[in-house]
Amino acid sequence: MTHVLTINSSARHATSASRKLTAQIVQSLNADITTERDLSQSIAHINEAWVGANFTPAEDRTDTQKDILALSDALVDELIAADVIAIGLPVYNFGVPAAMKAWIDQVARVGRTFNYTENGPVGKLAGKKAIVAFASGGTPLGADYDFASTYLRHILGFIGITDVSFVTSEDQIAALAA
Numbered sequence: 482m483t484h485v486l487t488i489n490s491s492a493r494h495a496t497s498a499s500r501k502l503t504a505q506i507v508q509s510l511n512a513d514i515t516t517e518r519d520l521s522q523s524i525a526h527i528n529e530a531w532v533g534a535n536f537t538p539a540e541d542r543t544d545t546q547k548d549i550l551a552l553s554d555a556l557v558d559e560l561i562a563a564d565v566i567a568i569g570l571p572v573y574n575f576g577v578p579a580a581m582k583a584w585i586d587q588v589a590r591v592g593r594t595f596n597y598t599e600n601g602p603v604g605k606l607a608g609k610k611a612i613v614a615f616a617s618g619g620t621p622l623g624a625d626y627d628f629a630s631t632y633l634r635h636i637l638g639f640i641g642i643t644d645v646s647f648v649t650s651e652d653q654i655a656a657l658a659a
């Protein structure tokens with residue numbers, strides 16, 4: 482049973498190259514369960530109340546603090562439930578779209594997606610696979626000014642997802658599925 486979570490972040494829809502590629506990734510995986518999170522539909526930015534709620538031990542949180550963390554908990558639950566995560570990554574101004582950064586701030590949760598240990602932070606989401614559909618204009622994947630793929634690979638590793646592939650074309654998706 483394979484559960485694929487798609488995370489799209491392009492502001493564009495019908496004409497989006499990254500959305501087209503994530504759809505092809507999902508198709509190639511023959512998943513039993515598919516879910517999608519569209520980050521272009523606004524992910525709240527974290528604020529002071531969110532940080533306070535996050536650093537309050539779960540058992541001491543007020544109902545208000547639980548409500549403040551409800552979206553973050555739902556986004557983390559989606560990640561935990563998935564075996565494979567297909568991520569659409571349009572390059573915006575040499576980095577990840579602001580909507581994706583907002584999602585990252587919501588899912589990098591101590592105690593839920595990583596823990597602090599004597600040996601430093603350790604990600605909790607090991608064993609999952611991420612396939613990233615990279616779409617750009619003049620910033621090729623791997624260029625020294627491509628801060629998008631390096632940052633996304635790093636943050637996925639931080640939460641324990643170290644099996645990460647980047648694709649830029651349909652041919653590469655076919656090769657991955659083979």
Ligand SMILES: Cc1cc2nc3c(=O)[nH]c(=O)nc-3n(C[C@H](O)[C@H](O)[C@H](O)COP(=O)(O)O)c2cc1C
Nearest residue numbers: 491497498499571572573574575616617618619620
């Ligand atoms: C706001 C904005 C900023 C962009 N910045 C870059 C950039 O820094 N480097 C680049 O190669 N392409 C840049 N592009 C082009 C997009 O990466 C390219 O159009 C890509 O196909 C977008 O993904 P999408 O087709 O899924 O929307 C930018 C596009 C937009 C809309």
